[in-house]
Amino acid sequence: MMIVGVHGIRCYRYLAEAGTPERAAKVLAAEWALALNRPLSAAYYAQLLHPGDTQGADEPETLPCDAQRMLKDWVSALGAPAEVTMGHATIPVRQAADWIARRFGEAARRFVIVFCREAHTYVSDRDSPRRAAAREEVLRVLEDAKPRVVVAHSLGSVVAYEALWHRPVELDLLVTLGSPLGMPQVFFERLSLGAGNDERKGQRPPKVRRWVNIADVGDIVAIPRDLPRLFPGIDAHHEVSLGLTASHKATRYLTRSEVEQELAPLLPAPDSQ
Known part of the structure; x- marks a missing residue:
């Protein structure tokens, strides 16, 4: 598969409906592929971060x-x-x-x-088993699929960015969508890139040839929207408008022409795949 998607939060529902992480990954991949109009596989890690008892979760x-x-x-x-x-x-x-x-x-x-x-x-913990397991699952899928492109949404952009520093993987393109990587105190200062890499925070991961970031102007997760200020490793940055009710929705990001413009030079046209 030429593209691997890395999901963000609120994706445990795929497992609840599909029954196994493998099936959940396929359901999520099919949903993203429909929006993107290109086949892809998914790195699914939601079960590794699920908090368990969700009673009072909205409080x-x-x-x-x-x-x-x-x-x-x-x-x-x-x-x-x-x-x-x-x-x-x-x-x-x-x-x-x-x-x-x-x-x-x-x-x-x-x-x-x-x-x-x-x-x-x-x-919360730089060395937590859950954090390491989420990164490892992303890396397992990348090493198995050997994609040319990774598309990472929301919290998935944090997991993917860290994973690609901990164990670099050859990629033509990394696309981050609605990324909170630069959110002060919440993510930026807490990033863990592995031994000897933390001083390189903000750079493009070592074996990634191009990094593109896309942020909706109203996305409350993509803070700051001007991510290249903190991450000069970003090669291109696009600000888009997805509409008030869908400003962080992964599938809405995937339908944007800016995504297709970045994929088109690297991959066959959708109708030829």
């Missing part, structure tokens, strides 16, 4: 303490006033979540809480 106070700090750092990056993100006990995290709802809607509030839960599971 910010149920987040681990570090994930609550992550949420407050996130809304600060979005421009929330200091009084929303400062205080004591659980009051500030509730204020931060409510500010998200007022600014972006209740669906965004729920999404941010779920995102912080999964992202915390990944980044």
Whole structure:
């Protein structure tokens, strides 16, 4: 397969419906392929970050303490006033979540809480077995499929970026969609690139020939949108508009002409595959 997709958060549902990680990967790959109009395979790791009991998952106070700090750092990056993100006990995290709802809607509030839960599971410990296992699953698929292109969405861009530093893989193109790689305090400072590599943070992964980033102008995950400022290894950066209700949706990103323009020089035309 010439393209491998790396998913972001809220993808455990594929496993819940399909029954096994292998089937979940195929279902997700089929969904992405339909949007992209090109065949691809998927690196599926959602089961490795699933928090287990999801009772109260929509309530910010149920987040681990570090994930609550992550949420407050996130809304600060979005421009929330200091009084929303400062205080004591659980009051500030509730204020931060409510500010998200007022600014972006209740669906965004729920999404941010779920995102912080999964992202915390990944980044809270540089050496956690779950973090290593997610990277290893991505690398296993890449080494088996030997793709020319990786398309990584959301949290998947963080997993893929780290994986490609920990064990470099030959790629013609890395495409990151709605990436939070540069989000201050939440991801950027927490990136783990492996022994001797952390000082190279921001560079293109060693065996990747070209890196393209695409960010929706209203995507609350893609912060800062001007990712090349922190990641000069990015060769091309496109800002797009997916619409208010779909500003972070992977399949909407995949339909963008900018994605096809980047793929076209490297791969056969869709109708010839």
